[in-house]
Amino acid sequence: MFVSLEQVFTSENILYLGKGALMSLGIAILSLFIGLILGVLGASAKRSKHLIFRAIGNFYVEVIRGTPMLLQILILFSVVPSIYTAITGEVLRINVYLIGIIAMSINSGAYSTELIRSGINGVDKGQWEACETLGLSSWQTMRFVVLPQAFKLIVPPIISEFVTLIKDSSLISTIGAVELLKASQIVGNTYYDYMSAYALAAIFYLIMTISISYIGKKVEKRLAVSD
Amino acid sequence: MIKVEHVEKNFGKLHALNDVSLEVNKGEIVSLIGPSGSGKSTLLRCIHGLEKADAGKIYINGEVMDPSDEKKYRQQRNQMGFVFQHFNLFPNMTVLENCNLAQIQVGGKTKEEAEKTSMEYLKRVGLAEKRDAYPNNLSGGQKQRVAIARALCMDPEMMLFDEPTSALDPEMIKEVLEVMKDLGNQGMTMIVVTHEMGFARKVGNRVVFLDHGEIVEDSPSEEFFSNPQSDRAKDFLSKVFYE
Structure with a gap:
């Protein structure tokens, strides 16, 4: 069990896991951000007048939400290089962090699509009508009136999506990215004491997730001011 | 200024508007009154294009409003201001x-x-x-x-009001009606869906009374209130005024 607690909990190892934690955090932030952009596009597609866009939006959401993220990461990890080789004839030197961010962004985008769509639907219909009578186009209505209000509604679920992404970033350890979980495995390997190393990783995950939830609550309160 | 010609509007099986025709001239203040569900709000919303009429035509300044001519339609709609019940x-x-x-x-x-x-x-x-x-x-x-x-x-050029005081606490109704009255005094053309009979009588020049999606009566305000012609208008007025 904790055979070598004092050996594992050295400042050197803590620093090493800390770096891993920063990597996890960075990947989660980038994926959340890119996912939100994909979410706005996805939500627009699902709300589109054109059947083809709606179909694309639905397909995206259903496929991504209906399959495990681990599988998506593995597919991207193995399929992208083969496609590259098939087209160019060269071997692609793959950056596992980049693949990880792309896979997680696409995954998060599907969830954000649903969040943003429900946020947009949550804005009172009267807001659309008011904009219509003032002559605003539907794009202007979206940009200035509906999206700002929708985002306020979806801050809480976005925060929880962020927390999920931090935890799920551990999945990219399977393709060799050294983030928090992988870092703790490496430390565990060194000392043959996985329990202590994993416990340290858990502490880092909790520090991140609990502080984000806390900041999230503060932001929610600030946003509630104009209500 | 505004001409409504044979407008029909159905919501499913409900005939909200049934062959409604109406003309409003520049500077007029027209009150649309009638029981709830009579189609007065629907008529106002059709004039602005918030609801699309199933049949009939609406003209503004002599020109027909046609949604397929997007640019022109937009300009025509921009000549009308709209005030909602829920702001x-x-x-x-x-x-x-x-x-x-x-x-x-x-x-x-x-x-x-x-x-x-x-x-x-x-x-x-x-x-x-x-x-x-x-x-x-x-x-x-x-x-x-x-x-x-x-x-x-x-x-x-004209203002459409859809029950502008219906969502207000009683003590706030007057301040809104005063603003509307000033606007009317300055010559603004107005169509007002309202339950404020005092406003319709004193500020409005004309009352259009609707019931079951039809225009039952269309007369100068004073005449409508002092001497309603139809039984339906008489019945409505007897219910509205507590004596």
């Missing part, structure tokens, strides 16, 4: 930003020009000092006055 102010913007938005985005004004116009109208509705307040910090009456100012900022 529909933008809660994410201050009073001033509410008034500025469409002037800048639709009217192509600079921020300074828009602000000047906004302040002019906010002064007119007596709310200049609320320019930086958010809608949710205003009373119902204040919200509706801002909504009226916001519509006026787009410089419409």
